[in-house]
Amino acid sequence: MTTSTLAMHILNGLAYGMLLFMIAAGLSIIFGLMNIVNLAHGTFYLVGVYVAYTFVQQGTGFWPALLLAIVIVAALGMVMEKVLMERVYGKELEQVLLTFGLSFIFADVVKWIWGSSPLTLPVPSALDFSLNVGLTEFPAYRIFVIGIGCLLAAGLWYMENKTRIGAIIRAGVDDREMLAALGINIKIVFTAIFAVGAALAGLSGVLGGPIMGMYVGIDSEILVSSLVIVVVGGLGTWKGAFIGAILIGLTDTLGRVWFPSLTMAMIFVIMIMVLLIRPNGLFGRGAQA
Amino acid sequence: MLKLEQVHTYYGNSHILQGLSFEVPTGKCMALLGRNGAGKTTTIHSIAGLTTPRHGRISFCGATISGLPSYKIARQGIALVPQGRRIFPSLTIRENLTVSAREARQDRKAGQKVWTLEEVYELFPILKEREQNMGTQLSGGQQQMLAIGRALLTNPHFLLMDEPSEGLAPVVIEQIGEIIQTLKKTGLSILLVEQNFYLACAVADEVLIMNKGQIVWNGSPQALLANKEVQHQYLGV
Numbered sequence: 436m437t438t439s440t441l442a443m444h445i446l447n448g449l450a451y452g453m454l455l456f457m458i459a460a461g462l463s464i465i466f467g468l469m470n471i472v473n474l475a476h477g478t479f480y481l482v483g484v485y486v487a488y489t490f491v492q493q494g495t496g497f498w499p500a501l502l503l504a505i506v507i508v509a510a511l512g513m514v515m516e517k518v519l520m521e522r523v524y525g526k527e528l529e530q531v532l533l534t535f536g537l538s539f540i541f542a543d544v545v546k547w548i549w550g551s552s553p554l555t556l557p558v559p560s561a562l563d564f565s566l567n568v569g570l571t572e573f574p575a576y577r578i579f580v581i582g583i584g585c586l587l588a589a590g591l592w593y594m595e596n597k598t599r600i601g602a603i604i605r606a607g608v609d610d611r612e613m614l615a616a617l618g619i620n621i622k623i624v625f626t627a628i629f630a631v632g633a634a635l636a637g638l639s640g641v642l643g644g645p646i647m648g649m650y651v652g653i654d655s656e657i658l659v660s661s662l663v664i665v666v667v668g669g670l671g672t673w674k675g676a677f678i679g680a681i682l683i684g685l686t687d688t689l690g691r692v693w694f695p696s697l698t699m700a701m702i703f704v705i706m707i708m709v710l711l712i713r714p715n716g717l718f719g720r721g722a723q724a
Numbered sequence: 725m726l727k728l729e730q731v732h733t734y735y736g737n738s739h740i741l742q743g744l745s746f747e748v749p750t751g752k753c754m755a756l757l758g759r760n761g762a763g764k765t766t767t768i769h770s771i772a773g774l775t776t777p778r779h780g781r782i783s784f785c786g787a788t789i790s791g792l793p794s795y796k797i798a799r800q801g802i803a804l805v806p807q808g809r810r811i812f813p814s815l816t817i818r819e820n821l822t823v824s825a826r827e828a829r830q831d832r833k834a835g836q837k838v839w840t841l842e843e844v845y846e847l848f849p850i851l852k853e854r855e856q857n858m859g860t861q862l863s864g865g866q867q868q869m870l871a872i873g874r875a876l877l878t879n880p881h882f883l884l885m886d887e888p889s890e891g892l893a894p895v896v897i898e899q900i901g902e903i904i905q906t907l908k909k910t911g912l913s914i915l916l917v918e919q920n921f922y923l924a925c926a927v928a929d930e931v932l933i934m935n936k937g938q939i940v941w942n943g944s945p946q947a948l949l950a951n952k953e954v955q956h957q958y959l960g961v
Binding site: 599602603605606608609610612613614615616617618619620621622 | 772773774793794795798799803804806810812813814815819820822823824826874875878
């Protein structure tokens, strides 16, 4: 393999990793703060890309469609949290049943509205060209996705460490009950974080549309990868999700090139190795009292 | 100011508070003593809304607070300094203080002190020196100051303190006693749960003794210090 193809695969892996990061970050923060494993998180990805597809078909153009899809998915997340999740806090089995069931329902609703044949979201025309990145020619759109992922990481870093809402979220992951006893309405924080997590998954869906295509079933594929990332990176930390997503994105992409039939196994081997060495994940904290 | 009437609280099937009634008047420091398992922490948790009582009524400044979610109770002006301090480990000392800080309430009594970060730093200079350190890097006594400072910055009318002397060296316990005296002078009402009989008697205006989820004795610290029988029977002193 020449250096230029290797560089191309690495960039592809990074772009895929960034898409995974956008989903896994929300999944991980929701997990850490609310103790909810949202198995319907892939649904936000799915709904995001299909809603954007419809807007693009209506002629809104890619960017307005992206914004509208994010807003709609965030609203969906907010309603889901307020109406359904609120009833199952602290009840793991019910959460699994509820969110797993929801993912099936939404998958069927998507099939019913948009059909089951794969569709593609066109690459936005402004970014539909190739860039020379030194070693290789690479689609500008994928560079853009990598850039958005890095910007998002920087934004999350700022929010987590420099703002009061970030401090409230960290304190909430530490000790929800104490935070409430100091007068913080943790329920509003839950709803907001759930909506933000949904919006990020929706963003990932729309940005991923032109790269990965769209079909019912991609939601569960991406959910499994995101869960692996959350386990590898550590619960409740977007940093872990960032590093984990890059790791899994690269492994998946390079694995498909070199050992196509072993890709999935390699991902799980990484997970097992991380769990053996650091049972709480790369950036995870110790078990909480 | 704070009134409990026939409060019954359960943990699962265990009946912990069995018709607990008492009152803390405005501006007073009341100490709640009793052996392990008497229900002292459950009392604090029932007031703060961390465990909701099954029967009875808890009221604050005349309004019922039992049954409200804990964040609403806190916003009525009740702040908690919990057992074990419960400092947020992922927050710096400064963030621990500011994360839940609130402006002073409009309905505060005339003369009641308004707390700002600067004033908490003035009271506990060590916290200012180390404000960028993580909360858990402090010693036990300093963590207790942090927990008190965090509660003060919600600008409460009422302070619930659950065993502030727990695990501290005698000289530090003395310091905590002085801090409580200072806080009393600012007009705060305090309910202090303690295992440390001498600390409680040194700072409290009145002492309540709990046994099996009920008040079994109340009186002044002087009366308790003179009553060896009560000390022996309920406190094992």
